[in-house]
Amino acid sequence: MKKKLKLVALSGLAILVLTGCGRTDITGQSSGLWEQFVYGFAQIIHFLSFGGLVGLGIILFTLIIRTLLLPLMHVQTKSTRKMQEVQPELKKIQAQYPGKDAESKRIVAEKTQELYAENGVNPYMGCLPLLVQMPILWALYQAITRVDFLRDGHFLWFDISGHDPYFVLPILAALFTFASSWLTMKAAPEKNAMTTSMTYVMPILIFVMGVSVAAGVALYWTVSNAYQVFQTLLLNNPFKLQEERDAKANAEKNKEKARQKALAKAKKKK
16 A cells, blocks of 8 residues: 555656656657657547547547556456455464564564465555556656647647646546545455555545646546546445455354354263
8 A cells, every 4th residue: 555655646746747847849750769659649649539629539548548457457456355365364473573673574574475475465466557557647748738739639628738727627536536445445354544544645646636737637537547436346346345255254153153053962962
């Protein structure tokens, strides 16, 4: 969770830095690998902008990107679920070696790695989708601020390269981020302070960044986070997971009751 928060903050900081640099136009004749990458993004969005609606192009572009990332997100979801399942064992290790000295920390680290290896947990997998999306987000910002046929676009009530004057997109992006984080927290078998704080901190970060960047980027965040809510309900539905956990817990209780009943009958026979 801390790694995700740092990556999101880093991504937002990078975008804010980009607002103050690279102001020259990017065209098909621009030199440089990054400029050509950005121009390629702009062409894709332009192709998807049916009727000249750049906002529609960004929406379709976002949906395509998120759909292409679904296999990666599915792997991330499975890894996150495994991570959640080993939390009780991880807490036992930490309780067994509570010392703050270097030796205790080394043992906890080794035991944790062993636990992860035994259960097929990759703690870095949760950050991979964010790492993949960061260059996409940066290229999108550059495309809508430095490529003329996107920069001059207008959609609904806002200019693509300007700020949302009514803060609708930053608010929607923050709300969808909260919904996604809340669903993820609800899916977790155990809650902790970090998970809870992330649920409320992330939407605030997204809102602040959404207000600061171009409306086209805020539109991307809104659609992307709405897609994330749909994806969570599809791949990691917390309500279904809770039903499965309840059914498993009831089965364990019934099994224990049957065992106790069998022991009681055995004692009576004696």
